[in-house]
Amino acid sequence: MKRYKVIFLLLLTGIFLFSCSKKMDVNSEQFELLTGHIWVADSLLADKAGASGPGGLLEDFTGDTQFYEDGTGYLGIHEGTWYFSNDEKEITINTDSLPIPITATIVELTKESFKITTSFPSLYLPPVDIRMTFIAK
């Protein structure tokens, strides 16, 4: 009987240690690809037209973009947070300059390029179709 009690307590201790052990998170390939580079805006289209020029809707998104491992980052001049969603087929970007978080579909993510599509809200007009392509720096 005594032996069973000892076994029971050992078992419980083991489970405790197991449940308290630190999770070993392994980053996915998508995560490594996205956070492993500094990206440069290559083409920024709004309703299929270039929008990165002076006064353009996406002017602020020109230049470098980086996604840090801790979920923060910057997109052009905008700082904010990001996270993958929908089994890493989508990326959600949130910055103070955007009225609401934007979830974009990831069209392509390789060592060389990163392409997303989404839409941008407008108060009085229909949403604007956005396509952004970044290349690795």
Next chain:
Amino acid sequence: MRFCIIFLGLNLCFASFANDNTAIVKGKVFDASSLEPLPGVHIIYGKDQGTITNEQGKFLFHSDTGMLSIRFRFIGYESVTRELFVREGDTIDLQIGLKPEIKEIEEIVVSPGKTEQKISELTVSTSLIKPEQIVKNQVLNADELINQASGIEVMDGQASIRGGSGYSYGAGSRVLVLIDGLPALAADAGNIKWQFLPLEMISQVEIIKGASSVLYGSSALNGIINFRTSDADVQPSTKISMMLGAYGNPRREEWKWWDTPGFFSKTSFSHSRKIGNTDLGISGRLLLDQGYRKFNEEKYGGMNLKLKHHNKKFAGLNYGFLLNAGYNPKTDFILWEDAENGALIQNEATAMKFRGTLFSFNPYISLEKNKRFRHDLRFRSQITKNDLPDNPNNNSNAISYFTEYQLWYKLLEKLDVIFGASLNYSKIVSNFHGDHRASNAAGFAQIDLKPTARLKFIAGVRLERNTLDSLVEKLVPVFRSGLNFKAGKYTFLRASFGQGYRYPSIAEKFASTTTGAVIIFPNSEIQSESGWSSEIGLKQGISFMGLMGQSDLSLFYTQNEDLIEYVYGIYPIPGTPDFDDGFRAVNIENSRVYGFEWEFALYKNFGLLNTSFQGGYTFMYPIEYNKISGKNTGVYLKYRRKHSFALMTSTSYKNFDLGMNFYARSKILNIDAVFLHPLTREMILPGFYDYWIENNVGYLVMDVQLAYNFKKEYTISVSVKNILNTEYMGRPGDIMPQRTYSLQFSGEF
């Protein structure tokens, strides 16, 4: 002739007393602190013999000669036993002073350890609500009752304990509601069906403040609320209550949209009695609430039946069931028309009629033997039906079966163990959520060790696996542990740690609809949320100069990750290349809540004036943290507050009872950005932003009740809730009721 027989009989009696070997024991029982006589004290002597003290606290009985053991028992006082040697013809005069006992630390609860324990010996913070509070405070709904508890806020039906939850648009709950220990959340939306809880049949509500997943599984991430139903007493008991009330005018005249004020009424009854070896309980409630907002009203009708049979042949074997059925037609409030004139008028586009039906059947069997082991096998089947007659695409039907076996075994004198296993199966048929089947299997174990009379240690573990449709999720292990140390006669120290988790509800994963201008997107990829909570606490019983009660102080810390939140954003429309804006559930929030809570319950009698004070203050610091860096981001969690305070006072004199309740909460620290950003705020909730900037300042609400008790059994009371007519808001756009007036007649006999 009849008088002659009586006279003869009396003479025979006196003769027999005079000739028997008897003695007289008499005396007086009084309060040892105040020296006031105590009427109604139970005095037990010999075998199955007893009497009670009279109005002056005096007693007298005849006793056989020899050794005599007399026990004096009275509620609220420590029992006293006197051993006497009685000789023939003796007349013994006893003066018995009973010391008051602090009942608040002697209360028995079940939820924290799934077995009966004194509240003072627990390792986790547990609050109790007694059914008297429902009658006294003229409580209309279960969520109103829970919202009165210290450290808890129910925001538009969603309960948050110590800031563990915010507002998630009616889907999912991090607080698990139980009826007699069995989970009672809806299988589809994973929310709490407040109206269907058997409020008129409860013996007490037990609230555990902290992660409780080890014993209760998914959804107990933030704590549990257990509605325990009452068993029949030796004396049959019948309770009735009838309430009629009306909503007053709002503080802003321009918000008044009615000519005749909205009325509400509640009628409830319960009856319990023992019939042979069977306990019977039956109760029912009818509610009619016209509401204070246009296009927002509610009705409810429900019945409960409880049977418990004590088997005559096998001592300790009992079995029975609880049956609960209700129907709840209503129009929920979602969004207001505008802040200027229409804050109490629902936007017609979001006003949808809803007919909810719930039926549950909970049979059980329990066997306890020699106070060494107890087997419990319990079952709950629950059918919910949500019909939206104007929008049948949003109908949803769900059925769930839950069964749990539990063995409590006293392994050693100082060591109790509990083992158990549970199975849950749910089937959802819905256009709104899609058709789904979910199952959940779990095993749990807990030890309860008392190495010394003052020290108690508990440790428990649970393994649980969830299956949704054909997807089997990974096995989840969770752990809890706790300590309780009795440092003094009325002083108890405690410490605890508990892990918790919650699988996303079917609604959070699959709900897809359009409500007015708002689109809800499904997100089948969301994952479970998890976390842990810990606390250290001090419970101090108080017995000083006639002041009785308890004070409880706890420091708590909770950390959760991947919390599911509905986030307004631009999302791809499933199955199309297009995007639109709306709400979608995502694992986004990593939260920490630091804080402390002070709860108290104090009583003092000044002659015939009895006073009581109970309530609490909670301070919370709810903050987001970065999961990778581990650092706080400085962003407050949404729909949380820093300070909350509740105080309920009661003063009774002869047949009158005056109650005054105060509820204060500080401002909401953060809300969804969609309600604040210039591009979206007017589209969702017209006028809200300006209203929010001006009025998000916290609030104080005061309720007053005056009751008159007559013929001992009956009470008539008037209540004015929100007597200061404070204007305040819960979640965005949800203005709380203005001043209300109600009259209640209740009886217990």
